[in-house]
Amino acid sequence: MRTDLKETTQLVIGLTYRQMLDWMAEDGVFCSPDKYARRLQEAQRLALAARNEANEKEKA
Structure with missing residues (x-):
């Protein structure tokens, strides 16, 4: 029986293993x-x- 995993993994933010x-x-x-x-x-x-770098440039 196959069940889809609902929880996210530490692999990639917001992405389940399935x-x-x-x-x-x-x-x-x-x-x-x-x-x-x-x-x-x-x-x-x-x-x-890249996003963090762009945010830092906006603050400067």
């Missing part, structure tokens, strides 16, 4: 979930850093 697996399947990604999660984490880190 959603990540669905994205992998939809996009034809054939790497390990851990590797894909690391890529998502890096993308999130870069996006948050």
